[in-house]
Amino acid sequence: MTATILAIGKMKFAPYRSAADEYMARLRHYLSIREIEIKSATSPKLTELQVRETESRQLMANIANTTHLFVLDERGKMFDSVTFASQLGRLIDRSQDFAFAIGGACGHHECLRQRANTLLSFSPMTFPHELARVMIYEQLYRAMTILRNEPYHKV
Numbered sequence: 001m002t003a004t005i006l007a008i009g010k011m012k013f014a015p016y017r018s019a020a021d022e023y024m025a026r027l028r029h030y031l032s033i034r035e036i037e038i039k040s041a042t043s044p045k046l047t048e049l050q051v052r053e054t055e056s057r058q059l060m061a062n063i064a065n066t067t068h069l070f071v072l073d074e075r076g077k078m079f080d081s082v083t084f085a086s087q088l089g090r091l092i093d094r095s096q097d098f099a100f101a102i103g104g105a106c107g108h109h110e111c112l113r114q115r116a117n118t119l120l121s122f123s124p125m126t127f128p129h130e131l132a133r134v135m136i137y138e139q140l141y142r143a144m145t146i147l148r149n150e151p152y153h154k155v
Contacts (some may be wrong), residue, residue: 008104076119
């Protein structure tokens with residue numbers, strides 16, 4: 001079973017990259033994790049809709065049909081950490097791969113939202129995409145410690 005983080009763009013802000021790398025290293029103790037960075041399709045020749053569709057299709061091309069896809073989207077469902085861990089625990093029990101799609105500056109196209117098994121929101125607020133990536137790594141790590149009853153998560 002593998003957890004995949006799919007993201008439009010590279011992490012350029014060094015503190016975010018460092019934090020993401022720290023959580024990725026911690027996560028490898030619990031599960032196989034991979035990160036796929038896809039180049040942004042932003043171009044003066046393309047409309048925002050075209051950019052959204054191009055990027056969304058590139059994200060979808062990197063995951064199998066059997067993979068449970070979480071799409072980070074402000075219209076998604078918000079979970080507390082324990083509920084999120086429980087949902088991941090069910091996927092892990094079934095040995096099902098799961099992936100998290102983080103869009104680019106133009107957001108997601110409807111085709112990606114329709115492919116999603118879960119639309120996930122951290123907050124009604126908007127966060128920088130690089131920070132959202134750090135947040136998903138941290139929440140994955142927190143979920144793993146919750147599932148193993150380890151002391152990282154305080155209730």
